[in-house]
Amino acid sequence: MGDNKHHKKGYATEAIQLILNHAFIDLGLERVESKQFINNLVSIKLHEKVGFYKEGVLRNYFLKTVNIMMFLSCL
Known part of the structure; x- marks a missing residue:
């Protein structure tokens, strides 16, 4: 996704870490899910x-032609 010159630079890792910090620390959530x-x-x-x-x-979660999704959790 996006321009390949931006791949493997840690941008997505940093973004998810910031989102998780906000979710758990600022909002006090106890669980975050991702599919x-x-x-x-x-x-x-x-x-x-x-x-x-x-x-x-x-x-068979998303579409009948796309048959499997993985469910990940962060507690």
Whole structure:
């Protein structure tokens, strides 16, 4: 997504960390969830890097032609 010259510079990692800090510290949330397509390994790896973990797989969740999504949570 976006221009390749901006890939692997840590922008997405930093953005997610800021969002999580705001969610947990400023808003006092106890849980944040994220869903990725099961074949989007870059996104899954990024979310795991910032503290999300696999909680489940949602089969036939999005569209009948796209049959599997991964469900990640951060507590």
